[in-house]
Amino acid sequence: MSKPNEPDLRLRSVAQSTYECLRCAFCFDLSWLGPVNLCPSYAWGAFESYGARGRMTIARAILEGELAYDESLIPRVFACTECRACADHCFKYIDTNKVYTALRQDLAARGLIPPQLAAAVDGLAESHNLYGEPHANRQAWLKHRERLDKPARVAFFVGCTPAYVRRTMAGDAYAALEASGLDFTVLGDEWCCGHPFLAAGQRERAAEVMRHNVDTLTRLGVERVVFDCPGCMRAFREDAPEVLGEPLPFAAVHITEELARQVQEGRLRFDVFQSGVVVTYHDPCTLGRGLGVYDAPRAIIEAMPGMRLAEMPRHKRDAYCCGAGSFVRYDYPGLVEKTGVERFREIEATGAQVALTTCPACLTQFQHIHGKLQSRVQVMDLVALVNRIGRWR
């Protein structure tokens, strides 16, 4: 066990944030919507130590030498989907994720990482993907290879999950970008974005892969990178500048922002999908609260004729997590399941026939929960729907 006052505490760099916590409990629930949860981790872990107020208390207790890092803190720190609902509803505007990141890094520095996550990121260091698949197969989903490593001003960053697990997502995003007439490149030597390393508290390993990806994109003359996966986009736009200590040399946009712009410019229109169909849209936490992209997906949906968007009570800033964020599925399946079922019940309650989202982790989670619940609600990737009914000029 480490001593609490060791000089290498990363927590010290965010100490002020822990002292800013007023203990107001605004991070517990969304009471203005009724008796509903805000924090999936607290709802699952049940004791306050699993919620934001508790984590702030733990951090402060460590700083003050009243508590030491040990195994009991692993679930209380790592069983967090990093959905940022606590930060976005904090009375004192505390960037809670900064504190969580420091806690994760301190725990990782002491070898205190959840075992399955630790194994996954060890494999990632070897294979450059989270699934232990051969790196050579990363872009095997591509039917035509002519865009690989082609110098271009725009790049499509695929991400591990679309590349290896949800290949139709990669294909749909690629097809949509191609149909829009965009001149873009795909990296032949794309590595994981580094997000899993950060989730495991391994900053140095994250820096290594971030450096590789940034340098590779820069060499191709890329000025704008389009992402399908919000987690990858966050790793580039929010984390890489901080980890690498330099500004990102290109713009990072989500594919829904790219498509929404095309809709706005009149270059993308839609056929009728199903006349009178009611859809709902799940805001991926990282895309919404993390990156502030709420309107682009909705602009696309609203441009689809014959479709009605029925919002869930918890949407946009108040959206509830799907339960799959920050790789909690490796070690905390109960958290993933409980949160996913709660969110899916909310989807069903809208009366929608189709649930749309635009994140590989959310989509995978909802497809799993859909099967578990034998739900009548169809789950679809928004970009796949665009690809199916979109007409570009």
Added chain:
Amino acid sequence: MAELIERLRSICGPEHVSDALADRMCYRRDCGPTPGGVPGYIVRPESTDEIVALVKLANEVGKPLFLWGRATTFVDAGVKEGCIVLALDLMNRILKIDVENQVVITEPGAIWHAVDSELGKLGLEMTVPGGGGMFSCTVGGTVAFNAVPHGISEYGVTGNHVVALEVVLPDGAVIRTGSWANADAPFPIERGANGPDLAGLFIGACGTLGIITQVALRIRRIPECERFLFYAFDTIDQCVDAVAGIQHQNGATFLIGLFGGPPPTGVGGKAFLQIIIRDHEARAAERMQICRAVCESFAGRPQNSEGTRRYWTEHMYSWLRNTPPDAYYGSRPYYCPEVAGFVPTQALKQAIPLVQQYIANNAEFARVGMRVKGMDVYFSPNAAFLWVDTLYPEMDREAWRVGLRVRAEISELLFGRWMSPGGIVAGIAPYIMPRLGPTYELMKRLKAALDPRNILNPGVLGLGLPADSQLLEQSR
């Protein structure tokens, strides 16, 4: 204590009991400046039956219980080292919305604002809005503290709106109050029935005399309209006189006076009055006219009331000062050793300058970086509830010590003249209870009679302590 934790687990289920230090650290302080002791166990009962079993166990083993709602008070909760914290968050259900009899029944851990949100879907609301200051507070905690609510100028304190309570007594007996005491009555309808007002015994008792397990509160239709006014005055006296005039005519639902701290952005003056009126259209117009006439007769200058509206609808205090919440609350590691209580409205003319003078004369106040957040007043129908909110930098131990001394000295200053606090609890009890003389003695006799083994919230409200001297020592 291996046996004790096993018995706790057998009552509440193993998943609802923890003795992990990381958990226990999270249940020892409210929003006040001083951490309490680290409890020995955290238990999360799900039913009245489980609470009865826990109370009996606590009596048997002589281990005190500390009741935990959301701990959003600012007065130092006073958790005892090694105690069993009874976290009531699982008992958060809305049990019945009785539209016919205009009552809602909830469990104690229900979040006040969430209950109001559910009622709002039916066009209804609780007859007192918002619980205490924090919209994250629980119904049980707010009633146990008899919180000073929003809308107090017309609606009075929270306790006024309780119809009946279900309470587990310190010996494990379960009682219901008012008309609900009649086992043959199907639901609660009247507090003033079946003998003395026993609900009143537990309202404001801060969990020292019993554990509230169900609360029946009055509900009503949401008023037809809400109107807002905001006035600036050049003197405290003018503002206080205007308030008195409005109080005498029941002119407003909620009157909030600002007498210290940062002035509202873009508004000149020495004192400020926020006015909220809720009523049907015709009566609201009439009351607006009353408020305008009174304020202007005392040289009040009307201001843009958009901040007032946003304060009322968004529940963020910063809007009282025309300031967005992010600019007001962001990046401030400050804690508030508040002193608050009821004073006669006219006494504000002396109390506010007295506190201002104290702060001006206190060299340490400025030296350690303390500041005045506000001297804000929620006006009741006939009096004033004054908050003296000072702030100290939380990361500085010396500032913390000075902050506690400031709290003690302002308490002496105000409790020794006009002020009587509302929710008392551990942080404030030493400064007020000894002043209550025979009334405090009666409270102690009640505590001893109901809770002879002293297992419910010992020390809170200055009750359940061996002797007065110990209480007084805490204040020094």
